[in-house]
Amino acid sequence: GAVVSQHPSWVICKSGTSVKIECRSLDFQATTMFWYRQFPKQSLMLMATSNEGSKATYEQGVEKDKFLINHASLTLSTLTVTSAHPEDSSFYICSARDRANTRNEQFFGPGTRLTVL
Amino acid sequence: GEDVEQSLFLSVREGDSSVINCTYTDSSSTYLYWYKQEPGAGLQLLTYIFSNMDMKQDQRLTVLLNKKDKHLSLRIADTQTGDSAIYFCAEKVRWVGGSQGNLIFGKGTKLSVKP
Numbered sequence: 099g100a101v102v103s104q105h106p107s108w109v110i111c112k113s114g115t116s117v118k119i120e121c122r123s124l125d126f127q128a129t130t131m132f133w134y135r136q137f138p139k140q141s142l143m144l145m146a147t148s149n150e151g152s153k154a155t156y157e158q159g160v161e162k163d164k165f166l167i168n169h170a171s172l173t174l175s176t177l178t179v180t181s182a183h184p185e186d187s188s189f190y191i192c193s194a195r196d197r198a199n200t201r202n203e204q205f206f207g208p209g210t211r212l213t214v215l
Numbered sequence: 216g217e218d219v220e221q222s223l224f225l226s227v228r229e230g231d232s233s234v235i236n237c238t239y240t241d242s243s244s245t246y247l248y249w250y251k252q253e254p255g256a257g258l259q260l261l262t263y264i265f266s267n268m269d270m271k272q273d274q275r276l277t278v279l280l281n282k283k284d285k286h287l288s289l290r291i292a293d294t295q296t297g298d299s300a301i302y303f304c305a306e307k308v309r310w311v312g313g314s315q316g317n318l319i320f321g322k323g324t325k326l327s328v329k330p
Binding site: 102104132140141142144147191193203204205206207208209211 | 250255256257258259260263303317318320321322323
């Protein structure tokens with residue numbers, strides 16, 4: 099149980115285009131999903147917290163107009179990188195919190211590698 | 216602010232024990248976690264410990280928590296080549312900015328297991 103999927107697993111796009119990444123909780127309901135970004139050989143940095151049915155909460159320094167987050171259902175959150183630039187190239191990982199889990203554990207997706215040319 | 220520190224590299228021989236150390240700063244952390252990340256993959260939860268415990272054992276994994284010193288360690292017994300990965304320590308803090316109950320990660324310790 100507690101499986102989180104991400105789609106696509108990797109994507110290459112041209113500079114200036116937009117890319118949408120999906121995060122799904124497959125066998126549980128997630129009231130909260132988190133989006134992280136990981137640069138090579140570095141730790142995960144939380145970008146935003148997404149609560150189902152409400153606006154996402156962005157961490158300091160993360161542009162909300164550039165990284166659009168939608169959490170329309172209890173099993174799906176999307177991150178759209180708008181007008182992507184090469185510096186947006188990174189590994190994006192989502193996690194989901196099972197609302198039925200009293201320990202409030204976060205379960206991580208496998209990540210999406212974005213390369214912007 | 217909240218911070219989690221780990222050493223960046225650890226190299227051991229197959230069959231030896233590995234000990235990965237971590238220090239954290241938020242004394243109000245309720246849970247502390249160890250995650251494993253294999254190359255190109257997401258994070259896999261290995262184990263966790265609640266802050267009122269000082270030790271937890273799960274098969275080859277032993278977690279020790281020294282709450283006074285804010286020190287957490289992960290011991291892997293009989294380390295295998297398949298254990299080669301990056302191990303992240305994470306603390307669950309009560310409040311970070313506008314987000315409640317988020318995880319703060321260390322930079323990760325790259326474990327290399329030599330045959």
